[in-house]
Amino acid sequence: MNIIKPVAIAFLLPAVFQAMPVQAITISVGAKEIIQADTLSWDTPLPFDKEVKTGQLANGFRYYIRRNVEPKDRVTMYLATKVGSILETDEQVGLAHFLEHMNFNGLKHFPKNELVNYLQKAGVRFGSDLNAYTGFDQTVYQLPIPSDDAELLRNGLQVMRDWAQDALLSDEEIDKERGIVLEEMRGGRGASQRMRDQYLPIMLNKSRYSNRLPIGTESNIKNFPYATLRNFHRDWYRPDLQAIIIVGDIDVAAMESEVKRLFSDLKTPADAPKREEYRVPLLHTNQFIAVTDPEMTYTVGQLTIKHEEQKVKTVREFRTTLLRSVYNDMLNARLGELAQSANPPFIQASVGIGSFIGGLDAYNAVFVAKPGEFETGFKALIRELERVEQHGFTETEFDRAVSSIRKGSEMAYIERDKKKSDSYVNTYLNHYLEDGPAVSNEDSYNLYKQLLPTLTLKEVNQLGKQYYVDHNRDMIIMAPESEKANLPDENMAKAWVSAIQNEQIAAYEDNVSDLPMLAEEPVAGKIANSKEIAAVQSKELRLTNGVRVVLKPTTFKNDEILISAYSPGGTSRYTDEDYYSAAQAADLVNSSGIGQLNTIELQKYLAGKNLNISPYISERSEGISGHSDKEGLKTAFEMIYGYFTAPRIEDDAFQSMITKTRSMIANREGNPNFVFSQAMLESLYKGNIRRSPISMEAVEKIDQARALQIYKERFADASDFTFTIVGSFTEVEITPYLEQYLAALPSTNRMEQAKDLGIYEPEKGFEKIVRKGKEEKATAVLSFYGDYNYNETENLNMNALEGVLTIKLLERLREEESGVYGTAARASTSKYPKNRFSFTVSFGTAVDKYKGLIASTLDEINKVKQHGPLQEDLEKFKIEQKRQLELSLKENRFWMGQLSGAYQREEDPTYITRYLDDLDKITVKSVQSVAKKYLKEEQLFKFILLPDEIK
Incomplete structure (x- = not known):
C-alpha cells in the first residue's frame, strides 16, 4: 500500500527514464549550439516502445x-x-x-x-x-x-x-x-x-x-x-x-x-461519475511543523520545496531529468563525505530533486540528527546547500557523476536481452497511470549516449538555483519527546537559515588521488590442480598458496560476476573482552580506504565502475563478498588483494562510526519493538554479550588498534579460504586474475576452525510478557528451539512443515478468524557448531485477541503432529518449490548461495541435482514425523508484547 511515511518521502528521486535514438538533434545551451541538427527538434516527443502491442477496446x-x-x-x-x-x-x-x-x-x-x-x-x-x-x-x-x-x-x-x-x-x-x-x-x-x-x-x-x-x-x-x-x-x-x-x-x-x-463486454454505468484529477495546490508560502513522540528513536529534519510537476514527454524534458540526476549524485556524494568525517554533524543526510504527488515535483533535503545536536545537523545541511548555491560544483565532481550515469545506461543496454518481464511491466504501468515515457531499450541507450556529452556543469548549477528556493518550502521535524527542548521554533529555524545564507562559505575542494590503489603489483602464483564438478557445470581449483576456488561460468546475465569467499574462524576465536572490537573490525576496514587510497579517494576512484567488494567477519567465519562486471574485474581483484594485504582503519572512519553508533542507540529504549527484542534475547541467552544489542558501555570497548590487529589476523592466512565465482566469464578470462591476485595472497597453513561458544537456548520453554507501547496492540512470537538431526531429508521435511503450516495459519488466523493481517511459520536449521533448529510463528493482533489466536496456532500445530498435513497443502508446497526452482536455476545469486553454502557447510555441492527427486519423496507421514519430533510442547517459548499498563 502506498502510504507516505516519515523520512521515506525525502527519497522520492526521479526514475531513470527510457528514451529514444537521436540521429541529429539541436541542443542549445544559452546561445551556443552543441549539436547541429536537421531531423529532430529539441521538442521532439519521446516515442513509444514498438515492441509492445497496445490497443484500446470500444469500451x-x-x-x-x-x-x-x-x-x-x-x-x-x-x-x-x-x-x-x-x-x-x-x-x-x-x-x-x-x-x-x-x-x-x-x-x-x-x-x-x-x-x-x-x-x-x-x-x-x-x-x-x-x-x-x-x-x-x-x-x-x-x-x-x-x-x-x-x-x-x-x-x-x-x-x-x-x-x-x-x-x-x-x-x-x-x-x-x-x-x-x-x-x-x-x-x-x-x-x-x-x-x-x-x-x-x-x-x-x-x-x-x-x-x-x-x-x-x-x-x-x-x-x-x-x-x-x-x-x-x-x-x-x-x-x-x-x-x-x-x-x-x-x-x-x-x-x-x-x-x-x-x-470487450465490460460496461461503464450510464450515470458513472466523472474521474476528477486532484492536485496539491502551491500555497506560495513557507510552512513549519515540529512533532515529537516518546516512541520515536531518532530526530529527522526535512526540507520539502514544492514545484510544479515536469512531465517527461520530449527530448528536452528527458535531458532535464539527466541534469537532475547529476545534481542529486554530486550533492549526495558531498553529504556522504561529510557524514564520514571524524565528528560528523549528522548521522546521515540526503538530497534529491524528484517527483512528489498531486501534480508536483519537490526538492527534498533530509538529515538524521545526533541526539541533542539538531542545530548542528540542520546548519551543516543548509551550509552544504548554500555552498553549492554560492560556488556550484567542480568539473571533476561533474565528470564522475556523468560517468556513473553513463555506466548505468551501458549496463542496462548490455543486459537488454536478459531484462526481466517485471521491468517492462512497471514501465508500461507508469505509462498508463502517470503518462510516463515508455520507449525501447535501443532508444534509451542511444538517447543517453547522445545527451550525456551535451550536459554542462553550468546548467547543473543553474538547475540547483531553480529548485533550491525560499518559497513553497516546508520545514518538518520529527523527534523523540526527550529532544523537544533541543528543537527550534519556526522563527529560530528561519534565523539559522538566514544567518548561513549571509556567511562567506568556502568553496568545496575535490581531493582526488592520482596514486594506484596498490603500491606494487603482487607476485603471481599458479593454479596447482583442478577437478570438474560436472553435475553442476562447475570446476574446483587449488592455487599454489592453498586457496580453493570454485568457478561456475553462466550465461544468465551478459556481464555480471559474483564473488564470495569464506574462511572458518570469525569472532568465535576471540574472548568476550575482544568481542566488540572483533565484531566491528571488518565494517571499520570497509569504511576506510585500501592501500594508497583513503576512504574518500577510494570512493571517487570507484565512481563510474560497476563493482563492489566488501570484507566481513561473522561469528564463525570471515570473508569477502561482492560483484563486478568484466571491465571492473581487475579493480575488484585489486580490492580483494588490498583487503588481505593492505587494510586500514582510518581515524576519521573510526571516530565517525563511534559517534554514529552512540547516536543511533541513544533513544532506542522508547521503541516498543526494540524493548521486546531485547527482552527476548535476554531471557533466551542470559545477557550473553554476543546475543545482545550493543550498549553505550560496549561502544567504549571498541578499540581501533585492536580491531585492526584482529582483522589482520583473520585475513593473514588465505590457505583456508574458499572463493566462489559465478557469472559471465570463462575460465580462460578469469585465470589471469586468479593467478595474479588470489594465488599471491599470504599463506601460513594454520588450519584453524571456529569455536563452539556454547550459546544455546534453554532446554525448557517458558512464557515472557513484555509491556511497552502506547498503542492497543499485541505481538506474539511462538518459538521452538532444540537439538536437531541435520541432513538433507530432515531439512527438506522441515521446510515442508514450514510451508504447510504457513498455509494453514493464514487460512485459520486471517481468513477464518479475521484476527491478523499476516502471519507465517519460519524454520531455521544449523549444522555448526552443532545441529540445532528453531521454528517460529509470529503475528500482530488486538490485545483482546492474542490469547485466542495463540490457542488456534497451537491447535493447527497439534493437528499436523497428530494427523500430518493435508495432502492438498503438501502438494501446494511441492509445486511451489518446483516452480521456484525453475526460476532459481537461472539466477547467478542462487548458484552462488548453493555452491558457497555447500562448501562452507562441508556438503555435496551437487545436491541440487537430486532435490526434485527428494522433494517427491516427502509424504504426509514424513512431515508429521518431523513435527512430532521437534515441535514439542516443553520446548515452546512464548513471547508476548503488550502495551504499557495504565497506572
Whole structure:
C-alpha cells in the first residue's frame, strides 16, 4: 500500500527514464549550439516502445502485451485501475483499499477463497507473487504465473477479468474482511503514524490528499454499509479507467485475441461519475511543523520545496531529468563525505530533486540528527546547500557523476536481452497511470549516449538555483519527546537559515588521488590442480598458496560476476573482552580506504565502475563478498588483494562510526519493538554479550588498534579460504586474475576452525510478557528451539512443515478468524557448531485477541503432529518449490548461495541435482514425523508484547 511515511518521502528521486535514438538533434545551451541538427527538434516527443502491442477496446479498456522470455515459461499480468483513495467520499474513506482486499475474497469464477487456493495449487505464492496495492490515485493487481500450462494461462486471464468488474462482495465476506483490514491498520500504528497524522496536512498543503490515506479510518471500516462498498465498485471499476499489462513468454497475437474476447463486454454505468484529477495546490508560502513522540528513536529534519510537476514527454524534458540526476549524485556524494568525517554533524543526510504527488515535483533535503545536536545537523545541511548555491560544483565532481550515469545506461543496454518481464511491466504501468515515457531499450541507450556529452556543469548549477528556493518550502521535524527542548521554533529555524545564507562559505575542494590503489603489483602464483564438478557445470581449483576456488561460468546475465569467499574462524576465536572490537573490525576496514587510497579517494576512484567488494567477519567465519562486471574485474581483484594485504582503519572512519553508533542507540529504549527484542534475547541467552544489542558501555570497548590487529589476523592466512565465482566469464578470462591476485595472497597453513561458544537456548520453554507501547496492540512470537538431526531429508521435511503450516495459519488466523493481517511459520536449521533448529510463528493482533489466536496456532500445530498435513497443502508446497526452482536455476545469486553454502557447510555441492527427486519423496507421514519430533510442547517459548499498563 502506498502510504507516505516519515523520512521515506525525502527519497522520492526521479526514475531513470527510457528514451529514444537521436540521429541529429539541436541542443542549445544559452546561445551556443552543441549539436547541429536537421531531423529532430529539441521538442521532439519521446516515442513509444514498438515492441509492445497496445490497443484500446470500444469500451475504453486498454491493453499492453509484449513477448519476453526472461524468465522462460512465465508471464506477468497486471490489472491497473485509475481508482484510489482520492476518489472516496467522506462516507467511503478506506473503501478503495478495502475493495482491493475483497477482490481476493470472492470473484464470479472463484467464489470465497477459491482464487488463492487455486493459484497456490499452481505454485503461485500468495503475497509474494499474487498481490495488489492501493494508492491515492490507483489500485494495481499483480499475477505472475507459469505460461507453459494452457489451462492456467486461460484461468489467469479470467482472474484479471474478474478483478476488473466481477467481485462478488457478499455480506459474509465483507464482514470477515473488516477484521483483517483493521489488523493491517493496527500493525501500522505507532510513533510514525502518530507523527504523520500531524505533519501530513502541512506537507500536502491541506489538500484532499491529506485526509484520504488509503488505509482509511477505524470507524468507517467497522461500520460502512454493504451498499456503500458496492456502489463504489459499480461507479469506479469500469473499463474506461482500466488497463491490462501482459509481459512474458507468450504468443502476443493469441493473447490479444483473448483480451478482446474477455474484456470487450465490460460496461461503464450510464450515470458513472466523472474521474476528477486532484492536485496539491502551491500555497506560495513557507510552512513549519515540529512533532515529537516518546516512541520515536531518532530526530529527522526535512526540507520539502514544492514545484510544479515536469512531465517527461520530449527530448528536452528527458535531458532535464539527466541534469537532475547529476545534481542529486554530486550533492549526495558531498553529504556522504561529510557524514564520514571524524565528528560528523549528522548521522546521515540526503538530497534529491524528484517527483512528489498531486501534480508536483519537490526538492527534498533530509538529515538524521545526533541526539541533542539538531542545530548542528540542520546548519551543516543548509551550509552544504548554500555552498553549492554560492560556488556550484567542480568539473571533476561533474565528470564522475556523468560517468556513473553513463555506466548505468551501458549496463542496462548490455543486459537488454536478459531484462526481466517485471521491468517492462512497471514501465508500461507508469505509462498508463502517470503518462510516463515508455520507449525501447535501443532508444534509451542511444538517447543517453547522445545527451550525456551535451550536459554542462553550468546548467547543473543553474538547475540547483531553480529548485533550491525560499518559497513553497516546508520545514518538518520529527523527534523523540526527550529532544523537544533541543528543537527550534519556526522563527529560530528561519534565523539559522538566514544567518548561513549571509556567511562567506568556502568553496568545496575535490581531493582526488592520482596514486594506484596498490603500491606494487603482487607476485603471481599458479593454479596447482583442478577437478570438474560436472553435475553442476562447475570446476574446483587449488592455487599454489592453498586457496580453493570454485568457478561456475553462466550465461544468465551478459556481464555480471559474483564473488564470495569464506574462511572458518570469525569472532568465535576471540574472548568476550575482544568481542566488540572483533565484531566491528571488518565494517571499520570497509569504511576506510585500501592501500594508497583513503576512504574518500577510494570512493571517487570507484565512481563510474560497476563493482563492489566488501570484507566481513561473522561469528564463525570471515570473508569477502561482492560483484563486478568484466571491465571492473581487475579493480575488484585489486580490492580483494588490498583487503588481505593492505587494510586500514582510518581515524576519521573510526571516530565517525563511534559517534554514529552512540547516536543511533541513544533513544532506542522508547521503541516498543526494540524493548521486546531485547527482552527476548535476554531471557533466551542470559545477557550473553554476543546475543545482545550493543550498549553505550560496549561502544567504549571498541578499540581501533585492536580491531585492526584482529582483522589482520583473520585475513593473514588465505590457505583456508574458499572463493566462489559465478557469472559471465570463462575460465580462460578469469585465470589471469586468479593467478595474479588470489594465488599471491599470504599463506601460513594454520588450519584453524571456529569455536563452539556454547550459546544455546534453554532446554525448557517458558512464557515472557513484555509491556511497552502506547498503542492497543499485541505481538506474539511462538518459538521452538532444540537439538536437531541435520541432513538433507530432515531439512527438506522441515521446510515442508514450514510451508504447510504457513498455509494453514493464514487460512485459520486471517481468513477464518479475521484476527491478523499476516502471519507465517519460519524454520531455521544449523549444522555448526552443532545441529540445532528453531521454528517460529509470529503475528500482530488486538490485545483482546492474542490469547485466542495463540490457542488456534497451537491447535493447527497439534493437528499436523497428530494427523500430518493435508495432502492438498503438501502438494501446494511441492509445486511451489518446483516452480521456484525453475526460476532459481537461472539466477547467478542462487548458484552462488548453493555452491558457497555447500562448501562452507562441508556438503555435496551437487545436491541440487537430486532435490526434485527428494522433494517427491516427502509424504504426509514424513512431515508429521518431523513435527512430532521437534515441535514439542516443553520446548515452546512464548513471547508476548503488550502495551504499557495504565497506572
